[in-house]
Amino acid sequence: QVQLVESGGGLVQAGGSLRLSCAASGFTFSTSGMGWFRQAPGKEREFVAAINWGGGGTSYADSVKGRFTISRDNAQNTVYLQMNSLKPEDTAVYYCAADSWGWGRKDQLQYKYWGQGTQVTVSS
Numbered sequence: 001q002v003q004l005v006e007s008g009g010g011l012v013q014a015g016g017s018l019r020l021s022c023a024a025s026g027f028t029f030s031t032s033g034m035g036w037f038r039q040a041p042g043k044e045r046e047f048v049a050a051i052n053w054g055g056g057g058t059s060y061a062d063s064v065k066g067r068f069t070i071s072r073d074n075a076q077n078t079v080y081l082q083m084n085s086l087k088p089e090d091t092a093v094y095y096c097a098a099d100s101w102g103w104g105r106k107d108q109l110q111y112k113y114w115g116q117g118t119q120v121t122v123s124s
Helices: none
Strands: 003-007 010-013 018-025 034-039 046-051 058-060 068-073 078-083 092-099 111-114 118-123
Touching: 003 092, 018 034, 018 092, 018 118, 034 068, 034 078, 046 068, 046 078, 058 068, 078 092
Parallel strands: 010 118
Antiparallel strands: 003 018, 018 078, 034 046, 034 092, 046 058, 068 078, 092 111, 092 118
16 A cells, blocks of 8 residues: 655744655655645645655755755655745645656656645744
């Protein structure tokens, strides 16, 4: 049974930091690209960051570039999202997802497995 379980969300003041984790099981994590997406109230889900199977290739949405860092630990079947200098507009439910290939792409239609999400709220 495939599972992606996010953790680490919460309430933080603007300028603060959070680290999200996503524990994966039930599929071959080490050969899967992974991504983080988010959905704010009343908005469509959007791409945040992605990482390829080996961790050597990453991509970010322009809105988070320079503030967020995606990483992975294949020995622990876990992907992380370090979020620094948080802004109120970063408030959303954050989802991790497994790409159907090893690349870690921006198009959410390419992702086959999704977690339930974790809430991140940034107060001003």
